[in-house]
Amino acid sequence: MRRAIDTLFGRLVVIVIGMLVLSHVAWFAIIRFERDNVQTRFAVEEAVFLVEAVRQHIANTPDQPLPPRVRLVALNSADVPKQPDEDTPPPLQRFVEDLKDRLPDGTEVRLNEPGGPPSVWVHSAKDAGWIVVPVQPLRPPRSRDRMLVWLALIFSTAVLAALFGAWQLQYPLRSLAQAVGRFGRGQPTPPVPERGPRELRQLTHGFNQMVREVSQTENDRAVMLAGVAHDLKTPLARLRLRAEMMDDEKIRDGVVRDVDSMAHIVDQFLVFAHDRPDGSEPVPVDEQCERIARAYRAVSPGAQPIRLKLEAGPTFALPAATLDRLLSNLLDNAHAYGAPPVVIETRREAKGWILSVSDHGTGIAPDDLIKASRPFVRLDPARGGSGHSGLGLAIVERLARRAGGECEIGNRAEGGLQVAMTFPFEIATRPAEERRAGPQHEERAL
Structure with a gap:
């Protein structure tokens, strides 16, 4: 509390x-x-x-x-x-x-x-x-000591002036703390006005400079990553076309699988490098989860079963593209490294809406949980060459924060990995019909 x-x-x-x-x-x-x-x-x-x-x-x-x-x-x-x-x-x-x-x-x-x-x-x-x-009485009787009245008046005035001064002193620090929170969640962080005492102005100036340098570094890395991934798509398409023309069926299938894995990695690079607000139409989360689960069952009838526990209701809505990328990355990760069944759950709690995906596998070692969402980190070196680049959970965390939420990765007490995302009510409670304003509306909501 x-x-x-x-x-x-x-x-x-x-x-x-x-x-x-x-x-x-x-x-x-x-x-x-x-x-x-x-x-x-x-x-x-x-x-x-x-x-x-x-x-x-x-x-x-x-x-x-x-x-x-x-x-x-x-x-x-x-x-x-x-x-x-x-x-x-x-x-x-x-x-x-x-x-x-x-x-x-x-x-x-x-x-x-x-x-x-x-x-x-x-x-x-x-x-x-x-x-x-x-002689004069040393202590004449008084019905009321006027000194106490003056004392109360002076004390009240001093308290009001002190409260105003304290509020003026902490206001710039509160603005800086809010900006640090936004920056830590990966949300857009405008420059904080540099005001207050000299030490606080120096701290604010250093924070603004750090945000600019980190943002510039992120932009440079995103541009480089997107450029490399985009340039690889054309050679991969030609390589797949040539593989399809091979006579040896065994060699052809192996090359096609490798090309598909490389294409999947390139797609993950592009998603990770994408840093623009999602302008897709908001959709109810529960309905979209049902559609994605049906699509997975239809595409892969023999894949791991998906269980649904959807209790949020129609007021919980997120942009369609963001929701599809979140669920597809989490389901791919659960199918690749977890054990059935995979559970998609939505619910409402006091702190906001909850969207979680969990499996019943071995989970992640406690010492590795902090590294699970870092980009280009694979916790199991034996997973190299499986079409995964170590960006799945990093993409999930970035997408959740960009949508105004928080992502928490942990192990279930019963076993298995659980990724729980929390979205505040003021961001994710509007019906889809009221959230069709596109990215501008999303930015104002943040």
Whole structure:
């Protein structure tokens, strides 16, 4: 199952959001700590200012009344609060210590009892009694901390900007990954726009250059192969004609068989070198499989039996020429190297339409499976001279990819070789009547 965290964009999102959460939480904690310190210092400075103002008032205008909430209390009054102890909250203890540091040495500082208006009691050696002045609450009650609102707003904006930046960063890489996938499937790969960071632009430029060089090499090889194969057809035709005119029947039959084998190899060369889109009419795969099976039975009554297991239905359609070449190469390969019966199967799965051909022979050695679809590779050297050039499975894989599908070659658990081709629904689900637009429509579908 595909998970969002497996993509580059998903991981960038997790990293960005995680870093933003960490930085904002740290920022919020630091701001709260600094705000408490600033609040404590402000309360200390305010208390020192009021105490000094009261002392100046007593010294200069003792007959004038004191401001509200400021009073003088006798030293032996029963209202004098007790000294701060260990149970006093740390912010209040810090406030008392800071206030003592700002007042003359020997000054005694006490806080009023909880429940009343916050005030501080101050007495020094020069004071006749306790000076009581109000102080600001160190932590005033709040129904809602506005800092959290601003934090949420800044965090949301930062996340949106980060997501946009992450998407812009991974978009060129996603385009490159899609182009690599198309190139790996053998589909036409247009040049990828070179954009993004410098390293990504260099990577994209290298990929585009590689695609151009590989395409040029493939075109040169196809042209050379097609030219050689085409030039051989005329001499082979003359050779067959001369063989038919031989008097010795035994020699004539041997030469004709050799000429037919060479002609079959030449035909495979031409099919392998053919690199143009198939413009033939799409046909339902199940119906075409039945027709090809009947044709094989009619041409070779004594050949290996062919079993059909067709469950795809009429909506599974492929170009007729491509389908004929796929099945003819697979059936020839199964008849030459496999064992009966040969099974042609179609079905629908979650990933797309499946077309498979399997036999009941010995299959291919596991170490040789990876080489089975390579061109001009014969896994059994003893098969030389049998009219096979090692292109059968290579042609099948190339045709399947050119039609937009994937080809998988493997051994059946019960024994025998199985070649399974998977075609996506968007490519191979249109009825034949809707797919008669030719190669242009096929290219748009890809």
